[in-house]
Amino acid sequence: MYPPKFGYVIPDSVNEANEFLEKHEDAKALAGGHSLIPMLKLRILRPSYLVELKGLNELHYIRKEDGKIRIGALTTHYEIVKGNLPLLSQAGSTVADPQVRNMGTIGGVISHLDPAADYPASLMAMDAVVKIKGTSGEREEPFKDFAKDMFSPDLNPGEIVKEVIIPEFPGYTFSYKKLERRAGDYAIVGVAVLLKKDSGVIKDVRIGLTAVNNKAVRAYEAEKILLDKSPDEKLIEEAAEKAMGYANPTSDIRGSAEYKKKMTKVMTKRAILEALNR
Template sequence: MLKLRIFRPSYLVEIRRLPELKYIKTEGNVVKIGPVVTHYDIMKANIPLLSETASKIADPQVRNMGTIGGSISHLDPSADYPAALIAMDAKVRIKRTKGERVESFSSFAKDMFTPDLNPGELVAEIEVPLLKDYKVSYQKLERRAGDFAIVGVAVALKVNGDVIQDARIGLTAVNKTAVRASEAEKILLSGKISEKLIEEAATKAMDYANPTSDIRGSAEYKKKMVKVMTKRAILAALNR
Protein backbone atom coordinates (compact mmCIF):
# COMPACT_ATOMS: atom_id res chain seq x y z
CA MET A 1 0.00 0.00 0.00
CA LEU A 2 2.87 2.38 0.79
CA LYS A 3 4.69 1.47 -2.40
CA LEU A 4 1.57 2.20 -4.44
CA ARG A 5 1.06 5.48 -2.54
CA ILE A 6 -2.42 4.38 -1.49
CA PHE A 7 -1.51 5.23 2.11
CA ARG A 8 0.81 8.10 3.01
CA PRO A 9 1.22 8.05 6.79
CA SER A 10 3.18 10.80 8.50
CA TYR A 11 4.97 8.31 10.75
CA LEU A 12 5.87 4.63 10.68
CA VAL A 13 6.56 2.55 13.79
CA GLU A 14 8.92 -0.44 13.51
CA ILE A 15 7.62 -3.34 15.64
CA ARG A 16 9.50 -6.33 14.18
CA ARG A 17 12.17 -6.26 16.89
CA LEU A 18 9.76 -6.40 19.82
CA PRO A 19 10.40 -9.83 21.39
CA GLU A 20 6.94 -9.98 22.95
CA LEU A 21 5.47 -10.04 19.44
CA LYS A 22 7.80 -12.69 18.00
CA TYR A 23 7.13 -16.21 19.24
CA ILE A 24 5.63 -19.55 18.32
CA LYS A 25 4.46 -21.58 21.28
CA THR A 26 2.32 -24.68 21.67
CA GLU A 27 -0.12 -24.91 24.56
CA GLY A 28 -1.94 -28.23 24.55
CA ASN A 29 -3.61 -28.57 21.16
CA VAL A 30 -3.23 -24.90 20.28
CA VAL A 31 -0.37 -23.05 18.56
CA LYS A 32 0.01 -19.36 19.39
CA ILE A 33 1.92 -17.19 16.94
CA GLY A 34 3.16 -13.64 17.43
CA PRO A 35 2.34 -11.19 14.64
CA VAL A 36 5.94 -10.44 13.62
CA VAL A 37 6.86 -14.10 13.09
CA THR A 38 8.07 -14.45 9.51
CA HIS A 39 6.70 -16.76 6.86
CA TYR A 40 10.07 -18.56 6.93
CA ASP A 41 9.78 -19.22 10.67
CA ILE A 42 6.26 -20.58 10.24
CA MET A 43 7.42 -22.73 7.32
CA LYS A 44 10.05 -24.33 9.59
CA ALA A 45 7.77 -24.72 12.62
CA ASN A 46 5.99 -27.89 11.45
CA ILE A 47 2.50 -26.55 12.09
CA PRO A 48 0.13 -28.81 10.13
CA LEU A 49 -1.33 -27.00 7.10
CA LEU A 50 -0.05 -23.56 8.10
CA SER A 51 3.63 -24.44 7.54
CA GLU A 52 2.90 -25.87 4.11
CA THR A 53 0.94 -22.75 3.22
CA ALA A 54 3.81 -20.51 4.35
CA SER A 55 6.22 -22.47 2.16
CA LYS A 56 4.25 -21.44 -0.93
CA ILE A 57 4.21 -17.71 -0.24
CA ALA A 58 6.10 -15.61 -2.79
CA ASP A 59 9.89 -16.13 -2.87
CA PRO A 60 12.64 -16.67 -0.25
CA GLN A 61 13.25 -12.94 0.20
CA VAL A 62 9.59 -12.27 0.98
CA ARG A 63 9.37 -15.33 3.23
CA ASN A 64 12.34 -14.07 5.23
CA MET A 65 11.00 -10.53 5.58
CA GLY A 66 7.21 -10.84 5.51
CA THR A 67 5.21 -11.61 8.65
CA ILE A 68 1.93 -13.35 9.33
CA GLY A 69 0.58 -10.32 11.19
CA GLY A 70 1.44 -8.06 8.30
CA SER A 71 -0.16 -10.42 5.81
CA ILE A 72 -3.50 -10.72 7.57
CA SER A 73 -3.58 -7.01 8.43
CA HIS A 74 -3.11 -6.23 4.73
CA LEU A 75 -5.68 -8.91 3.83
CA ASP A 76 -5.09 -9.19 0.11
CA PRO A 77 -7.92 -11.34 -1.32
CA SER A 78 -5.35 -13.47 -3.19
CA ALA A 79 -3.07 -14.10 -0.21
CA ASP A 80 -2.29 -17.66 0.85
CA TYR A 81 -2.72 -17.66 4.64
CA PRO A 82 -6.47 -16.89 4.66
CA ALA A 83 -7.39 -20.23 3.06
CA ALA A 84 -5.57 -22.13 5.81
CA LEU A 85 -6.65 -19.83 8.64
CA ILE A 86 -10.34 -20.02 7.78
CA ALA A 87 -10.14 -23.80 7.36
CA MET A 88 -8.42 -24.10 10.75
CA ASP A 89 -10.96 -21.89 12.56
CA ALA A 90 -8.11 -19.60 13.59
CA LYS A 91 -8.55 -16.84 16.14
CA VAL A 92 -6.99 -13.39 16.14
CA ARG A 93 -6.16 -11.53 19.34
CA ILE A 94 -6.31 -7.78 18.87
CA LYS A 95 -4.72 -5.30 21.28
CA ARG A 96 -5.56 -1.67 21.81
CA THR A 97 -4.45 0.98 24.28
CA LYS A 98 -6.92 -0.22 26.89
CA GLY A 99 -7.62 -3.92 26.72
CA GLU A 100 -7.91 -6.49 24.00
CA ARG A 101 -10.42 -8.64 22.15
CA VAL A 102 -10.43 -11.97 20.33
CA GLU A 103 -12.15 -12.55 17.00
CA SER A 104 -12.49 -15.59 14.77
CA PHE A 105 -10.47 -15.15 11.60
CA SER A 106 -13.68 -15.34 9.57
CA SER A 107 -15.03 -12.32 11.48
CA PHE A 108 -11.69 -10.52 11.38
CA ALA A 109 -11.56 -10.74 7.58
CA LYS A 110 -14.42 -8.33 6.90
CA ASP A 111 -13.72 -7.55 3.25
CA MET A 112 -10.84 -7.30 0.79
CA PHE A 113 -8.05 -5.21 2.30
CA THR A 114 -10.40 -4.57 5.26
CA PRO A 115 -9.50 -6.37 8.48
CA ASP A 116 -11.51 -5.76 11.63
CA LEU A 117 -8.98 -3.32 13.05
CA ASN A 118 -9.92 0.05 14.48
CA PRO A 119 -7.57 3.03 14.84
CA GLY A 120 -5.13 2.32 17.67
CA GLU A 121 -5.44 -1.48 17.36
CA LEU A 122 -2.99 -4.09 16.13
CA VAL A 123 -2.89 -7.84 15.71
CA ALA A 124 -1.25 -9.23 18.85
CA GLU A 125 -1.51 -12.98 18.25
CA ILE A 126 -2.82 -15.62 15.88
CA GLU A 127 -4.10 -18.85 17.40
CA VAL A 128 -4.59 -22.07 15.43
CA PRO A 129 -5.45 -25.63 16.47
CA LEU A 130 -2.70 -28.21 16.21
CA LEU A 131 -4.23 -30.60 13.68
CA LYS A 132 -2.16 -33.59 14.78
CA ASP A 133 -4.42 -36.34 13.47
CA TYR A 134 -5.35 -34.65 10.21
CA LYS A 135 -4.15 -35.18 6.68
CA VAL A 136 -3.54 -31.75 5.19
CA SER A 137 -2.67 -30.04 1.93
CA TYR A 138 -2.50 -26.54 0.46
CA GLN A 139 -2.70 -26.43 -3.31
CA LYS A 140 -2.11 -23.20 -5.20
CA LEU A 141 -2.63 -22.28 -8.82
CA GLU A 142 -0.31 -19.46 -9.90
CA ARG A 143 0.94 -18.02 -13.17
CA ARG A 144 4.54 -18.52 -12.12
CA ALA A 145 6.32 -19.47 -8.91
CA GLY A 146 6.08 -16.74 -6.31
CA ASP A 147 2.92 -15.10 -7.65
CA PHE A 148 -0.25 -14.47 -5.71
CA ALA A 149 -2.76 -17.29 -6.01
CA ILE A 150 -5.18 -17.51 -8.90
CA VAL A 151 -6.93 -20.14 -6.78
CA GLY A 152 -5.74 -21.46 -3.43
CA VAL A 153 -7.31 -24.39 -1.59
CA ALA A 154 -6.48 -25.53 1.95
CA VAL A 155 -7.76 -28.93 3.05
CA ALA A 156 -7.61 -30.74 6.40
CA LEU A 157 -9.14 -34.20 6.74
CA LYS A 158 -9.51 -36.45 9.76
CA VAL A 159 -9.67 -39.96 8.34
CA ASN A 160 -10.71 -43.21 10.00
CA GLY A 161 -10.35 -46.17 7.69
CA ASP A 162 -12.39 -45.48 4.58
CA VAL A 163 -14.43 -42.60 5.99
CA ILE A 164 -13.69 -38.95 6.69
CA GLN A 165 -14.71 -37.92 10.21
CA ASP A 166 -13.97 -34.21 9.84
CA ALA A 167 -13.34 -32.11 6.76
CA ARG A 168 -12.19 -28.52 6.42
CA ILE A 169 -11.90 -26.73 3.08
CA GLY A 170 -10.78 -23.11 2.78
CA LEU A 171 -10.65 -21.17 -0.49
CA THR A 172 -8.68 -18.04 -1.28
CA ALA A 173 -8.47 -15.72 -4.31
CA VAL A 174 -11.98 -16.54 -5.54
CA ASN A 175 -14.03 -14.10 -3.49
CA LYS A 176 -13.64 -10.82 -1.63
CA THR A 177 -12.28 -12.77 1.34
CA ALA A 178 -11.38 -16.37 2.02
CA VAL A 179 -14.39 -18.66 2.32
CA ARG A 180 -15.12 -22.00 3.95
CA ALA A 181 -16.74 -24.48 1.55
CA SER A 182 -18.99 -25.96 4.22
CA GLU A 183 -21.40 -27.81 1.92
CA ALA A 184 -18.46 -29.42 0.13
CA GLU A 185 -17.17 -30.51 3.53
CA LYS A 186 -20.52 -32.14 4.32
CA ILE A 187 -20.35 -34.18 1.13
CA LEU A 188 -16.99 -35.62 2.19
CA LEU A 189 -18.58 -36.73 5.47
CA SER A 190 -21.57 -38.37 3.80
CA GLY A 191 -20.10 -41.71 2.74
CA LYS A 192 -17.06 -43.85 2.16
CA ILE A 193 -14.08 -42.28 0.44
CA SER A 194 -14.40 -42.74 -3.30
CA GLU A 195 -13.58 -40.96 -6.52
CA LYS A 196 -17.28 -40.10 -6.90
CA LEU A 197 -17.47 -38.57 -3.42
CA ILE A 198 -14.37 -36.45 -4.00
CA GLU A 199 -15.66 -35.33 -7.41
CA GLU A 200 -18.99 -34.26 -5.88
CA ALA A 201 -17.28 -32.32 -3.10
CA ALA A 202 -14.93 -30.56 -5.52
CA THR A 203 -17.85 -29.64 -7.76
CA LYS A 204 -19.77 -28.24 -4.79
CA ALA A 205 -16.81 -26.07 -3.82
CA MET A 206 -17.37 -24.10 -7.03
CA ASP A 207 -20.56 -22.67 -5.48
CA TYR A 208 -18.38 -20.66 -3.07
CA ALA A 209 -16.40 -18.98 -5.83
CA ASN A 210 -17.36 -15.56 -7.13
CA PRO A 211 -14.14 -14.47 -8.83
CA THR A 212 -13.55 -11.51 -11.09
CA SER A 213 -11.74 -11.44 -14.41
CA ASP A 214 -8.25 -9.90 -14.40
CA ILE A 215 -4.80 -10.42 -15.88
CA ARG A 216 -4.58 -13.79 -14.10
CA GLY A 217 -7.60 -15.19 -15.95
CA SER A 218 -11.29 -14.91 -16.62
CA ALA A 219 -13.88 -15.38 -13.90
CA GLU A 220 -15.16 -18.49 -15.69
CA TYR A 221 -11.68 -20.02 -15.81
CA LYS A 222 -11.04 -19.32 -12.13
CA LYS A 223 -14.34 -20.87 -11.10
CA LYS A 224 -13.59 -24.03 -13.07
CA MET A 225 -10.16 -24.20 -11.47
CA VAL A 226 -11.72 -24.19 -8.00
CA LYS A 227 -13.01 -27.69 -8.75
CA VAL A 228 -9.66 -28.81 -10.13
CA MET A 229 -7.64 -27.44 -7.22
CA THR A 230 -10.08 -28.66 -4.56
CA LYS A 231 -9.92 -32.18 -5.96
CA ARG A 232 -6.15 -31.95 -6.13
CA ALA A 233 -5.94 -30.77 -2.52
CA ILE A 234 -8.24 -33.52 -1.25
CA LEU A 235 -6.29 -36.23 -3.07
CA ALA A 236 -2.95 -34.81 -1.93
CA ALA A 237 -4.13 -34.81 1.69
CA LEU A 238 -5.49 -38.36 1.49
CA ASN A 239 -2.22 -39.63 0.02
CA ARG A 240 -0.14 -38.38 2.96
Protein backbone atom coordinates in the same frame (compact mmCIF):
# COMPACT_ATOMS: atom_id res chain seq x y z
CA MET B 1 7.32 6.07 -8.09
CA TYR B 2 8.53 7.25 -4.70
CA PRO B 3 6.19 7.23 -1.68
CA PRO B 4 5.01 10.51 -0.17
CA LYS B 5 6.82 11.85 2.88
CA PHE B 6 6.00 10.28 6.24
CA GLY B 7 7.32 10.17 9.79
CA TYR B 8 9.05 7.05 11.08
CA VAL B 9 8.50 5.89 14.67
CA ILE B 10 10.22 3.05 16.54
CA PRO B 11 8.25 2.23 19.72
CA ASP B 12 9.89 0.47 22.68
CA SER B 13 6.84 -1.66 23.46
CA VAL B 14 3.52 -2.84 22.07
CA ASN B 15 1.74 -0.49 24.48
CA GLU B 16 3.68 2.45 23.10
CA ALA B 17 2.81 1.38 19.55
CA ASN B 18 -0.88 1.12 20.48
CA GLU B 19 -0.88 4.59 22.02
CA PHE B 20 0.80 6.20 19.03
CA LEU B 21 -1.45 4.47 16.50
CA GLU B 22 -4.55 5.50 18.44
CA LYS B 23 -3.39 9.12 18.59
CA HIS B 24 -2.48 9.19 14.88
CA GLU B 25 -5.29 7.29 13.16
CA ASP B 26 -3.78 7.69 9.70
CA ALA B 27 -0.49 6.09 10.81
CA LYS B 28 0.31 2.55 9.64
CA ALA B 29 2.01 -0.27 11.51
CA LEU B 30 5.01 -1.70 9.65
CA ALA B 31 6.06 -5.33 10.16
CA GLY B 32 7.87 -7.04 7.26
CA GLY B 33 6.70 -4.41 4.79
CA HIS B 34 6.39 -6.58 1.69
CA SER B 35 2.66 -5.76 1.43
CA LEU B 36 2.73 -2.19 2.72
CA ILE B 37 5.77 -0.77 0.93
CA PRO B 38 4.49 -1.43 -2.63
CA MET B 39 1.24 0.36 -1.76
CA LEU B 40 3.25 3.32 -0.46
CA LYS B 41 5.30 3.45 -3.66
CA LEU B 42 2.13 3.46 -5.74
CA ARG B 43 0.72 6.12 -3.40
CA ILE B 44 -2.36 4.02 -2.77
CA LEU B 45 -1.64 4.66 0.91
CA ARG B 46 -0.46 8.01 2.28
CA PRO B 47 0.11 7.55 6.02
CA SER B 48 1.44 10.39 8.14
CA TYR B 49 3.67 7.95 10.07
CA LEU B 50 4.99 4.42 9.84
CA VAL B 51 5.25 2.67 13.20
CA GLU B 52 8.03 0.06 13.07
CA LEU B 53 7.05 -3.11 14.94
CA LYS B 54 9.92 -5.36 13.85
CA GLY B 55 11.95 -4.91 17.05
CA LEU B 56 9.12 -5.87 19.42
CA ASN B 57 10.20 -9.37 20.48
CA GLU B 58 7.04 -9.79 22.54
CA LEU B 59 5.24 -10.36 19.21
CA HIS B 60 7.76 -12.89 17.89
CA TYR B 61 7.16 -16.53 18.89
CA ILE B 62 5.56 -19.89 18.19
CA ARG B 63 4.21 -21.62 21.30
CA LYS B 64 2.37 -24.90 21.70
CA GLU B 65 0.23 -25.17 24.80
CA ASP B 66 -3.03 -26.85 25.85
CA GLY B 67 -3.65 -28.30 22.39
CA LYS B 68 -3.27 -24.92 20.69
CA ILE B 69 -0.54 -23.24 18.70
CA ARG B 70 0.03 -19.53 19.31
CA ILE B 71 1.85 -17.69 16.56
CA GLY B 72 3.12 -14.19 17.33
CA ALA B 73 2.27 -11.53 14.78
CA LEU B 74 5.94 -10.94 13.89
CA THR B 75 6.64 -14.60 13.14
CA THR B 76 8.04 -14.76 9.61
CA HIS B 77 6.88 -17.03 6.81
CA TYR B 78 10.24 -18.83 6.98
CA GLU B 79 9.76 -19.56 10.68
CA ILE B 80 6.25 -20.86 10.00
CA VAL B 81 7.59 -23.15 7.26
CA LYS B 82 10.24 -24.52 9.63
CA GLY B 83 7.79 -24.74 12.54
CA ASN B 84 6.09 -27.92 11.29
CA LEU B 85 2.64 -26.40 11.74
CA PRO B 86 -0.46 -28.11 10.35
CA LEU B 87 -1.37 -26.71 6.94
CA LEU B 88 0.22 -23.28 7.58
CA SER B 89 3.77 -24.55 6.98
CA GLN B 90 2.78 -25.81 3.54
CA ALA B 91 0.96 -22.57 2.71
CA GLY B 92 3.91 -20.51 3.96
CA SER B 93 6.29 -22.36 1.65
CA THR B 94 4.37 -21.02 -1.36
CA VAL B 95 4.62 -17.35 -0.35
CA ALA B 96 6.66 -15.27 -2.81
CA ASP B 97 10.43 -15.95 -2.71
CA PRO B 98 13.05 -16.71 0.00
CA GLN B 99 13.74 -13.01 0.62
CA VAL B 100 10.09 -12.24 1.27
CA ARG B 101 9.64 -15.40 3.37
CA ASN B 102 12.48 -14.22 5.60
CA MET B 103 10.99 -10.75 6.05
CA GLY B 104 7.21 -11.04 5.69
CA THR B 105 5.11 -11.88 8.74
CA ILE B 106 1.81 -13.62 9.40
CA GLY B 107 0.57 -10.55 11.27
CA GLY B 108 1.33 -8.37 8.28
CA VAL B 109 -0.55 -10.69 5.94
CA ILE B 110 -3.76 -10.77 7.95
CA SER B 111 -3.61 -7.07 8.81
CA HIS B 112 -3.38 -6.33 5.07
CA LEU B 113 -5.91 -8.98 3.90
CA ASP B 114 -5.06 -9.14 0.25
CA PRO B 115 -7.80 -11.37 -1.23
CA ALA B 116 -5.16 -13.46 -3.05
CA ALA B 117 -2.95 -14.07 0.01
CA ASP B 118 -2.10 -17.67 0.88
CA TYR B 119 -2.71 -17.98 4.65
CA PRO B 120 -6.39 -16.97 4.81
CA ALA B 121 -7.67 -20.19 3.19
CA SER B 122 -5.85 -22.22 5.84
CA LEU B 123 -6.94 -19.94 8.68
CA MET B 124 -10.57 -20.29 7.57
CA ALA B 125 -10.26 -24.08 7.38
CA MET B 126 -8.69 -24.25 10.85
CA ASP B 127 -11.18 -21.95 12.59
CA ALA B 128 -8.25 -19.74 13.58
CA VAL B 129 -8.65 -17.05 16.21
CA VAL B 130 -6.92 -13.66 16.13
CA LYS B 131 -5.79 -12.01 19.36
CA ILE B 132 -5.84 -8.23 19.06
CA LYS B 133 -4.09 -5.73 21.35
CA GLY B 134 -5.17 -2.13 21.86
CA THR B 135 -4.90 0.61 24.47
CA SER B 136 -7.94 -0.74 26.33
CA GLY B 137 -6.61 -4.31 26.51
CA GLU B 138 -6.80 -7.49 24.48
CA ARG B 139 -9.62 -9.27 22.69
CA GLU B 140 -9.99 -12.43 20.63
CA GLU B 141 -12.00 -12.77 17.45
CA PRO B 142 -12.52 -15.68 15.03
CA PHE B 143 -10.56 -15.08 11.84
CA LYS B 144 -13.75 -15.45 9.78
CA ASP B 145 -15.14 -12.36 11.55
CA PHE B 146 -11.82 -10.50 11.72
CA ALA B 147 -11.52 -10.68 7.92
CA LYS B 148 -14.46 -8.39 7.15
CA ASP B 149 -13.61 -7.78 3.50
CA MET B 150 -10.59 -7.39 1.25
CA PHE B 151 -8.04 -5.03 2.79
CA SER B 152 -10.47 -4.52 5.70
CA PRO B 153 -9.45 -6.25 8.95
CA ASP B 154 -11.54 -5.68 12.06
CA LEU B 155 -9.03 -3.41 13.76
CA ASN B 156 -10.06 -0.32 15.70
CA PRO B 157 -7.82 2.77 15.94
CA GLY B 158 -4.72 1.90 17.96
CA GLU B 159 -5.17 -1.87 17.67
CA ILE B 160 -2.67 -4.32 16.22
CA VAL B 161 -2.66 -8.09 15.76
CA LYS B 162 -0.86 -9.76 18.67
CA GLU B 163 -1.10 -13.43 17.72
CA VAL B 164 -2.90 -16.05 15.67
CA ILE B 165 -4.24 -19.11 17.50
CA ILE B 166 -4.89 -22.45 15.79
CA PRO B 167 -5.65 -25.95 17.14
CA GLU B 168 -2.88 -28.57 16.86
CA PHE B 169 -5.10 -31.00 14.88
CA PRO B 170 -3.40 -34.27 15.91
CA GLY B 171 -4.02 -37.12 13.48
CA TYR B 172 -5.15 -34.84 10.65
CA THR B 173 -3.76 -34.77 7.13
CA PHE B 174 -3.80 -31.67 4.98
CA SER B 175 -3.00 -29.99 1.69
CA TYR B 176 -2.69 -26.48 0.30
CA LYS B 177 -2.92 -26.33 -3.48
CA LYS B 178 -2.22 -23.08 -5.26
CA LEU B 179 -2.65 -22.15 -8.90
CA GLU B 180 -0.18 -19.42 -9.87
CA ARG B 181 1.28 -17.96 -13.05
CA ARG B 182 4.81 -18.58 -11.80
CA ALA B 183 6.34 -19.86 -8.56
CA GLY B 184 5.88 -17.41 -5.72
CA ASP B 185 3.20 -15.33 -7.43
CA TYR B 186 -0.10 -14.44 -5.79
CA ALA B 187 -2.69 -17.19 -5.98
CA ILE B 188 -5.07 -17.35 -8.92
CA VAL B 189 -6.90 -19.97 -6.86
CA GLY B 190 -5.82 -21.36 -3.49
CA VAL B 191 -7.46 -24.31 -1.72
CA ALA B 192 -6.70 -25.54 1.80
CA VAL B 193 -7.99 -28.94 2.95
CA LEU B 194 -7.69 -30.44 6.42
CA LEU B 195 -9.21 -33.82 7.24
CA LYS B 196 -9.18 -36.74 9.64
CA LYS B 197 -9.92 -40.35 8.70
CA ASP B 198 -10.84 -43.36 10.80
CA SER B 199 -10.91 -46.80 9.17
CA GLY B 200 -11.19 -45.17 5.75
CA VAL B 201 -14.09 -42.91 6.74
CA ILE B 202 -13.71 -39.11 6.81
CA LYS B 203 -14.65 -38.06 10.36
CA ASP B 204 -13.83 -34.36 9.94
CA VAL B 205 -13.07 -32.23 6.90
CA ARG B 206 -12.46 -28.52 6.40
CA ILE B 207 -12.07 -26.72 3.08
CA GLY B 208 -10.95 -23.09 2.73
CA LEU B 209 -10.69 -21.08 -0.49
CA THR B 210 -8.66 -17.98 -1.27
CA ALA B 211 -8.40 -15.63 -4.29
CA VAL B 212 -11.89 -16.48 -5.57
CA ASN B 213 -13.88 -13.90 -3.57
CA ASN B 214 -13.33 -10.57 -1.85
CA LYS B 215 -12.06 -12.59 1.10
CA ALA B 216 -11.30 -16.20 1.98
CA VAL B 217 -14.34 -18.47 2.36
CA ARG B 218 -15.14 -21.84 3.88
CA ALA B 219 -16.83 -24.37 1.57
CA TYR B 220 -19.19 -25.85 4.17
CA GLU B 221 -21.52 -27.57 1.71
CA ALA B 222 -18.58 -29.29 0.02
CA GLU B 223 -17.45 -30.54 3.42
CA LYS B 224 -20.88 -32.04 4.11
CA ILE B 225 -20.62 -34.21 1.00
CA LEU B 226 -17.45 -35.88 2.31
CA LEU B 227 -18.25 -36.06 6.02
CA ASP B 228 -18.80 -39.57 7.45
CA LYS B 229 -18.20 -41.11 4.03
CA SER B 230 -15.58 -43.40 2.53
CA PRO B 231 -14.32 -41.19 -0.27
CA ASP B 232 -14.23 -42.37 -3.86
CA GLU B 233 -13.66 -40.55 -7.14
CA LYS B 234 -17.35 -39.73 -7.63
CA LEU B 235 -17.72 -38.30 -4.13
CA ILE B 236 -14.58 -36.19 -4.45
CA GLU B 237 -15.77 -34.88 -7.82
CA GLU B 238 -19.11 -33.95 -6.27
CA ALA B 239 -17.44 -32.13 -3.37
CA ALA B 240 -15.15 -30.23 -5.73
CA GLU B 241 -18.15 -29.22 -7.84
CA LYS B 242 -19.89 -27.92 -4.72
CA ALA B 243 -16.77 -25.96 -3.71
CA MET B 244 -16.79 -24.28 -7.12
CA GLY B 245 -20.14 -22.79 -6.18
CA TYR B 246 -18.42 -20.71 -3.49
CA ALA B 247 -16.20 -19.02 -6.06
CA ASN B 248 -17.22 -15.58 -7.26
CA PRO B 249 -14.00 -14.33 -8.87
CA THR B 250 -13.38 -11.32 -11.07
CA SER B 251 -11.44 -11.18 -14.31
CA ASP B 252 -7.96 -9.64 -14.17
CA ILE B 253 -4.49 -10.10 -15.65
CA ARG B 254 -4.26 -13.54 -14.02
CA GLY B 255 -7.28 -14.93 -15.83
CA SER B 256 -10.96 -14.61 -16.62
CA ALA B 257 -13.62 -15.10 -13.98
CA GLU B 258 -14.84 -18.21 -15.82
CA TYR B 259 -11.35 -19.72 -15.85
CA LYS B 260 -10.83 -19.06 -12.13
CA LYS B 261 -14.19 -20.57 -11.26
CA LYS B 262 -13.45 -23.75 -13.21
CA MET B 263 -9.99 -24.00 -11.67
CA THR B 264 -11.52 -23.78 -8.20
CA LYS B 265 -13.04 -27.19 -8.85
CA VAL B 266 -9.77 -28.57 -10.22
CA MET B 267 -7.64 -27.31 -7.34
CA THR B 268 -10.17 -28.47 -4.73
CA LYS B 269 -10.08 -31.97 -6.16
CA ARG B 270 -6.28 -31.98 -6.13
CA ALA B 271 -6.14 -30.73 -2.54
CA ILE B 272 -8.63 -33.34 -1.32
CA LEU B 273 -6.71 -36.13 -3.05
CA GLU B 274 -3.38 -34.99 -1.63
CA ALA B 275 -4.80 -34.75 1.89
CA LEU B 276 -6.31 -38.24 1.58
CA ASN B 277 -3.05 -39.74 0.36
CA ARG B 278 -0.69 -38.24 2.93
